[in-house]
Amino acid sequence: MKGDEELQTVWPQGEGASAGQGVWQNTIAAADVALEEASRIQRGVQHNLRLQQEVRALREELRKAHAELDRYRGMHARVVVGMRQLEEDNAGEVSRLRAESEMLMVRHRVYKLLAEHYALTALRFDPAVFAEHRDRVLQHILFQRRKGAPLSGICAADIGFLLL
Template identity: 75%
Template sequence: MHHNGIDGTSAGTSSQPGDGGPAPDANPWQDTIAAADQALEEASRIQRGVQHNLKLLQEVRSLREELRKAHAEVDRYRGMHARVVVSMRQLDEDHVGEMSRLQAANEMLQVRHRVYKLMAEHYARAALNLDPETFAAHRDRVLQHVLFQRRRGVSSDDIGYADVAFLML
């Protein structure tokens, strides 16, 4: 029977007392010490493995927590982005509506400017006396005429003095 000693060398044991081997009482202690050393080495190795696994498990938990925080931050930014997009669309719609309103107001001001210009030309040529009621009546007729011509596709700049003179007689 062979056993490993403390230093890793094999020690032969014999169950018979006179064949030149060590005494039978000495071997059991050496075998027990060698087995205990091996068990301690194996336990140390297992303990190092367990510690390494615990360290890895702790790192995994830490990474999971970081990932959860990153997902929460992504969700928060996604929500902010959605609100900004909705606000931008609303602003764009408001801008388009305001631009349309301003464009219509601008066109109306241009038409009125043209009406006043045509009336001023008429009064300058006819040298008529301006009274407020006559002026208001002429202005309304000329305005209606210019708006009618615009609906037909005629630009207000293409309407001349001669086109509206008959309205102010």
């Protein structure tokens, strides 16, 4: 937009038809410039409003994405807790099964040693005596295991003195 000094220099100083026409031309030119400036400002405002709407839409998408992320984090945390609980339960069950398996192997060894001893000595089978012998051999094998002897290293000759 032209300054006041420029408009005064452009307008004719005389009073006549030519002076009036110059004033109108300058007024029309100034109005045209003002309309172009207003149009440019309006386009800028419209563009700014469009950008604000896009920002709002993007913020809403971001909020939804954060909510979904939080939901998945919660699901993941629950799954991790469940898996850890299963691992603990599984570890406890495995250790219990190992202990049972070990005890069954010990009992199997006791019965095998007793069978060998009875076969070698040709003793008559009496259930009460057998139960007593079984308990002695079981105690002996458990004692040997605590000392570190392998289960397969205990033979029928090792338990002969217990059964006399």
